[in-house]
Amino acid sequence: MPELPEVETIARGLAKRVVGDTVESVWLGQKKEPLKSPAKDIAVTLEHSRIAAVRRMGKHIVFDLEKKDVARTLVAAKGRDRHGLDHSHFLQRRREVGHPTVGVDRSATTANKAQWIVHLGMTGRLQVCAPEAEIEKHTHAILKLASGRELRFVDPRRFGRLSVAAAADFDAAGIEPLETDVDRFVELFRGRKTPIKSALLNQKLLRGVGNIYADESLFRAGIRPRRRAATIKREQFVKLHSAVKEVLREAIALGGSSISDYVDADGEEGFFQLQHRVYGREGEPCLVCKTPIKRVVIAGRSSHYCPKCQK
Numbered sequence: 001m002p003e004l005p006e007v008e009t010i011a012r013g014l015a016k017r018v019v020g021d022t023v024e025s026v027w028l029g030q031k032k033e034p035l036k037s038p039a040k041d042i043a044v045t046l047e048h049s050r051i052a053a054v055r056r057m058g059k060h061i062v063f064d065l066e067k068k069d070v071a072r073t074l075v076a077a078k079g080r081d082r083h084g085l086d087h088s089h090f091l092q093r094r095r096e097v098g099h100p101t102v103g104v105d106r107s108a109t110t111a112n113k114a115q116w117i118v119h120l121g122m123t124g125r126l127q128v129c130a131p132e133a134e135i136e137k138h139t140h141a142i143l144k145l146a147s148g149r150e151l152r153f154v155d156p157r158r159f160g161r162l163s164v165a166a167a168a169d170f171d172a173a174g175i176e177p178l179e180t181d182v183d184r185f186v187e188l189f190r191g192r193k194t195p196i197k198s199a200l201l202n203q204k205l206l207r208g209v210g211n212i213y214a215d216e217s218l219f220r221a222g223i224r225p226r227r228r229a230a231t232i233k234r235e236q237f238v239k240l241h242s243a244v245k246e247v248l249r250e251a252i253a254l255g256g257s258s259i260s261d262y263v264d265a266d267g268e269e270g271f272f273q274l275q276h277r278v279y280g281r282e283g284e285p286c287l288v289c290k291t292p293i294k295r296v297v298i299a300g301r302s303s304h305y306c307p308k309c310q311k
């Protein structure tokens, strides 16, 4: 499953390729699971939108969209489009909730903004490819771009999710680990009776820190995964705060060197892994003190730590 650094890398790779391009049309597959918003909403929001930015929020990839021409879009969206999608219901709903329609003041530029939000789940991938590239099995969405290329969403296991936010107001829960200062970080965990490992994985607190990076951060900070968050002293949190950032930044830097691999038409998932110091090294000697690395299960997840280096 892609973690924060991989999602960051993918978002950067996509930004390089598709920012400034415009979505001409959208095809969506029949499978319901990948669509978190109704198919009509996704199609109407994406079609004729310019991709202004692509960025990561937590483990989501967010495409910031701008409608080039509201009037034309609404006219084009009336009735059935070339994919047989009936947009009239959606248009009706837009009127009811006060979205601009033809003839209404179009100077309100914020109304032209929207977002396409992609969560890759376990096996989701976004491909930028030529239209003649073979359409893989498990392709759930194809966006035709004005540049002539296609942006495709492929997901064999269908845990990935596609959704749209009408007014550019998508907000992933939790705070960004790379953007938070130490005081806010300490405040997140204050008084929590859960093991620090579970608290780190809680997406309502920190966005996007997964199992591997939580274990690696705790090792670098010298904190056992089972320690109750409430018993951890401020200076240890200061260490943990820098360890989390360090681990994520290193992984992003590594990923950044092979960006093109992920989003190519035939790209394998060749994420360049951070060399793990504890994760997946049960029984192997600690790289610092040679004590065998232990594995425990906390809240159903494997946790790896050095019983000597981590207190």
Ligand SMILES: [Zn+2]
Binding pocket: 286, 287, 288, 289, 290, 291, 306, 307, 308, 309, 310
């Ligand atoms: Zn050790």
